[in-house]
Amino acid sequence: MEALEEMVGASPSIRAVFDSIRKVAQTDIPVLITGETGTGKELTVQAIHERSQRKQGACVPINCGAIPDTLLESELFGHERGAFTGAVQQKKGKLEAAANGTLFLDEVGDLLPPLQVKLLRFLQEGTFERLGGQQTLRVNARVIAATNIDLKVAIGKNLFREDLYYRLGVMHIHLPPLRERGEDTSLMAMIFLKRTAAFYRKPIRGYTPEAIKAIHSYSWPGNVRELSNKIRRAVVMAEGDDITPCDLDLTCETVQPEDSLASLRVAHRRIEVELIVKAISLHRGNLTRVARDLEVSRTTLYRKLRAYNLEKLVPSPVDSSVTMSNHPEPLGRLLM
Ligand SMILES: Nc1ncnc2c1ncn2[C@@H]1O[C@H](COP(=O)(O)OP(=O)(O)OP(=O)(O)O)[C@@H](O)[C@H]1O
Ligand SMILES: [Mg+2]
The missing domain is CATH 3.40.50.300 (P-loop containing nucleotide triphosphate hydrolases)
Structure with a gap:
């Protein structure tokens, strides 16, 4: 293996x-x-x-x-x-x-x-x-x-x-299935892009807003493997700084309607995570600009990054991981 x-x-x-x-x-x-x-x-x-x-x-x-x-x-x-x-x-x-x-x-x-x-x-x-x-x-x-x-x-x-x-x-x-993991799709899309762009030594910075939308609308029948493959393809194909839906080979036929119902709490969480991930992508990890755009203080932003386990998307000082790790988190829980 x-x-x-x-x-x-x-x-x-x-x-x-x-x-x-x-x-x-x-x-x-x-x-x-x-x-x-x-x-x-x-x-x-x-x-x-x-x-x-x-x-x-x-x-x-x-x-x-x-x-x-x-x-x-x-x-x-x-x-x-x-x-x-x-x-x-x-x-x-x-x-x-x-x-x-x-x-x-x-x-x-x-x-x-x-x-x-x-x-x-x-x-x-x-x-x-x-x-x-x-x-x-x-x-x-x-x-x-x-x-x-x-x-x-x-x-x-x-x-x-x-x-x-x-x-x-x-x-x-x-x-x-990935389509039921809410914010994980954005999170994985960002992490896989970082890894893959580094591997292929391509100066890709993020996704266009259309690409982010396409990633969210697609149902990912092949789940994480398909996401990772599509991102690899996109990195290889990309000619600009940002990945486009065309690089990802996500066409209109594959777009599915939004989920039917979700509890307010789940929907709230999903929207916050999506907005934060989008803003981080847009501002290339500059948290001052992210906070300004989202109209929250940096402290609130850090708190949310930690709460949603999104620290991996930005460089330190918020130094933790959204990946499976053996290091205890301050609350005494293990993060993955
Ligand atoms: N949570 C995850 N984080 C990062 N990568 C993941 C995650 N889940 C799956 N992958 C990656 O997605 C790909 C598919 O995963 P894996 O082979 O474990 O799936 P599988 O369920 O065994 O699929 P199949 O039923 O087709 O055999 C692999 O490249 C794996 O590294
Ligand atoms: Mg398998």
Whole structure:
């Protein structure tokens, strides 16, 4: 797997996810991670592993949907010599490779029923046999599974075992789609732009107001991955100082209407965050100008930056992070 990338987010829903990550990382219990494509399931697994006592061990991924059914058992549990034609020597599976570490079962909904039984036994008893093997083996591996299908529906169709579902999902972390994370879209758009422009060494300063509007109106079906890809494209394509909707390849057909209803508190928060992010982009991080434009004092602005976890968007003196970090915040909570 790639190196741990920092998870970004400030919305209440993603902060709840960050809290769960910190809590489950301290334990060995299985975790089920659900969410649409590109919402950060793999990143979440890495975050849990890296923060766990098992971080010295390996985090071994296996994509149950990408491996042909005939090979999956051997990939996962290993095989003995002669277990099948071509099995010329004994081979350990991913489960053994994850000893003292974490086994990441991606697309777990694609596991066929016989393997579901074998996995259930491992989760209950910690034991298994290699394919074609007689010897019962024991391995200390933590299991984290992910899926973007609705396992309840699969259970209803008798495609997924209910008992396995409950075993895997002792802890369940659901990653909300980006379109439900409110201010996170602006926040990520700013952070990804900073990172990507630095990577490509392009002197891009921000977004045009139209681009900000387009980013907000788009529904992001591919979630964070799509946002990050579109920003990479935009940085490569951009010819001016600011990213335009055209650089982002956001066309009118993809624009969706505003959310229907939100509580006043949520709407208020979203509007404030959007205005602050826009003003910071417009004034390239000059907080005096941002405060003047928004008609608030600098003190109020700092307070709001901190409250909304937006400090990362501006250089110090407000020195904290909107990313998952291990440093305690003054209130004693951990920020992510
Ligand atoms: N909160 C986040 N902060 C920063 N980057 C993120 C965040 N969530 C996801 N990403 C980035 O978005 C991309 C997609 O994330 P990831 O691969 O974890 O998604 P996934 O849910 O596993 O998707 P899929 O279901 O398609 O496998 C990655 O490049 C990841 O680094
Ligand atoms: Mg994934």
